[in-house]
Amino acid sequence: METLPPFRLAPYFRPRPWGFHDLAPWYNYKTETEPIGEVWLTGEMCKADTGPLAGMSLAEINRQNRSTLLGARPAGKDFPLLVKVLFPKEKLSVQVHPDDALAQSYGDPRGKTECWYALDAKPGARVALGIRPGVALDQVKHAVEDHTLESLLTMVPVEKGDMLFVDAGTVHAVWPGAVILETQQTSDLTYRLYDYGSERELHLEKSFAAMHLTTRAGKVAAKAVNGHSVLIDERYFRIERWPIRLATAPWLVAPVQVVQMLFVAEGRIRISGLSFDGQSFEPFFVERNQLAVIPASTARWTLAADGPAEVIRILPAGD
C-alpha cells in the first residue's frame, strides 16, 4: 500500500482591507502595503515545509496522492476543508454562503458550511449570526436598500474558547475583537449582502436566493470526552480540543480512516512515527498557530510536547 508521511503546511498570508499590518504575537509577519486579514492554513496554495513533500503545494500533494492523503473514499476531489485564522480589525461585510444544492445548481461542487472557534476575544467582541427571529425576507430586502441591515442581525457575544456553527444560508459577519480559527467546506462561494456603504461589489440576487431566515447557527457547547473536548460534530467537520499535559499523548493517535489536521493553539508539539511500509519519517515540530496534516495512510505516529500544549484536531466528517 502506498503511504504518505505527516507534514506541516506553511501558512499563506492573504491581504484583506479589514485586516492588520502586523500579526504579532500570532505570526511573525508585517507588511507596509495591504493589511492581512486571513491566514490560510490548508489553502491549495499552502506549501508543505517538512519531509519529502517540502515545497509542494497542498493542491499538488492532493492531486498526486489523493487516496493516501484523504483515505479510500474521499467525498470529492478537493482537499475537504479549508482552515484559516481570521484577524478582523474592522467589520467584515455581511455575507451568506449557498448550501450544496444551490451551489450545484450553479455548477459548483459544493456550498459552504463553516464554523468559528475563538482563539482569543477581547471584552465586548461580537459577531453577527443570522437574521433576528420574526423578520421577513421583504424586511431584509428593504433594510439592505436603506442601509439598516445591521439592525436586523442577531448579534452574538464571543469569548475565548467559544465555538460557533455557521450553516450554509446563515447571514453572517465577523466583527472585530476576536481572533477566529475558521473551518469551512472547500468552496469560494461567498455572496456579499451589505458592506457598510463601501465600494465593493454586492451580490444581492444570489444572496437572497442563498439566505435562510431560520438556520441552526449559534454557539455550540463543548462535550467532554475522555480527556478531550468535542467542540463541534457536524455533517462536514468534527473538531476537538486536546490538552497535552504529558510528554506523549498516545490516546490522540489511534488510527482513523480520514485525513486529520492538527492546529497547535498553545505550546508546540513534535510529530514522529512510522508510515505504512514500516519506514520512520523524519520527526518535525509544529509551533503555536501552525498546522500539520496527518494523511489517512499514516500508520503509526506519535505526538510529544516539551511543555503544556493544546491541539485542535480537525477531521472531515460524513458528506
Ligand SMILES: [Zn+2]
Ligand atoms: Zn463566511
